[in-house]
Amino acid sequence: MKRRILYVIGSLNVGGAERHLSQVAIRLKRRGWEPEVFALSPGGPLTDGIEAAQVPIYGAKLPKWLAAVLRTDRWRARVMLVPAALTLVFIIWRRRPHVMHFFLPAAYIVGGLASMLAFVPARIMSRRSLGVYQLGHPLFARVERRLHPRMTLVCGNSQAVVADLRQEGVAPAKLRLIYNGIDTEAFSRPVERDQARDTLRIARDATVFVIVANLIPYKGHADLIAAFARIQPELRGPWELLCVGRDDGIAAQLRSQIDAAGLQANIRILGARSDVPDILRVADIGVLCSHEEGFSNAILEGMAAGLPMVVTDVGGNAEAVVDGQTGFVVPPHDAPALGDALLRMANSPNRVEMGEAGRRRVRAQFSMEACIDGYEKLYLETGARKP
Known part of the structure; x- marks a missing residue:
């Protein structure tokens, strides 16, 4: 046959x-x-x-x-x-x-x-x-x-x-x-942003970062927490980091790191979720800070939702994100460089335009x-x- x-x-x-x-x-x-x-x-x-x-x-x-x-x-x-x-x-x-x-x-x-x-x-x-x-x-x-x-x-x-x-x-x-x-339509449907944020208990005026990755050491969550601990004093206004993904054994360790950094009010570990498109559409900035990758669907999904992305330069990440146009690409295992990129993105007047450029890129190529x-x-x- x-x-x-x-x-x-x-x-x-x-x-x-x-x-x-x-x-x-x-x-x-x-x-x-x-x-x-x-x-x-x-x-x-x-x-x-x-x-x-x-x-x-x-x-x-x-x-x-x-x-x-x-x-x-x-x-x-x-x-x-x-x-x-x-x-x-x-x-x-x-x-x-x-x-x-x-x-x-x-x-x-x-x-x-x-x-x-x-x-x-x-x-x-x-x-x-x-x-x-x-x-x-x-x-x-x-x-x-x-x-x-x-x-x-x-x-x-x-x-x-x-x-x-x-x-x-x-x-x-x-x-x-x-x-x-990816199915781009699933990540670009209209959403009532304020209502969706209320449902997720997110402040309407907060800058929201999101990482969609199972809690595995090589996904770099520890680097991300360290990056936020470093830049917290320089972030303007309220902010949150939403961590979406299945716990593969390091959630307790990450929570201890969050507590030690005094970021309990800012970083939430949400676990595995079935409403990832909704979460992405109420966020402002996407992150993937892996130490290794092949080619990440999570990056494409964030771009499809109109998020500017901050990613590490591993695997095919830099083939998806055009540095300086649809996001920033930084070295892996480098919490200071990751923090600097997150801060630049949070304060960038062009981050919405970068997110829209990413959305167009996904529709055209991925x-x-x-x-x-x-x-x-x-x-x-x-x-x-x-x-």
Whole structure:
């Protein structure tokens, strides 16, 4: 079936790669393709939306007795790879996809090996981050480098990621670039700003900064708090920083840092939220201060909401934000430089114009439609037939 694409991913929990895959699969289904999804760990919040679009989802489950014996999620995830690989081979033989497309390292390793055992005609790997994670997983690095030559195409989501893949030995003729795309309309709908701020308990005259990133050390929240502690005396009028994202284990540490800096009244940790577009539209300035990235949807979403962005120069961040035009780009791990940029942006008379320039840039270059066009072109290169 030359229109059938089988995606392989670790899970369908809420994360950048997972959300991206779900959006791509749903839109390709609307265009007449036959996407299907295999999750190494089935279930997750994104499942219902994908199934509602009539995109089949497959996976394997551990027997209850074995899951009970394995008391930690880490061991369950490791053992799960065996039934997942066997189930995936069975699904491949039964469904006969023309293309298999792998997202994230574990899915690449399991799916890549299974696809070769089952003689899938075309195999594509998408890398969505720099290869820094390989430093802590040398076995992953060795297996991935063995798999690269056996891929039909290898895709990165930024020029930085593509350059990283080239250094890993991927042949330049196989490398492709597809930037992330977002639904810009979801972030540009009109909002009654004062009423929305009242709902969120934000002062109407406050300068509101927002960072949308799960609470993980490499996202740089500690740098951000240190930056605000440094510039607080120079900020004019009331201000707030809203931290939106799932706690991956450092929330208590960050709260202690906030308390020590005396910023309890200014910085709020909101946790994971389903109303991110609304929060962005009542903010004034967006921030992403990661130490590493592939290409961040959070930046694009902030730009789509009309926010001028302050970002660190890692991965594809500087490919999205044009320094001095749609925001400021600063070095990573540099709280003083980050603070200076935030202060400049807060006091800039041109920040609204910069935000609007960012909104136009996202619509022109990073729309979801442009992204889906890129995927269709990618699959056609493998010999897949257009619907």
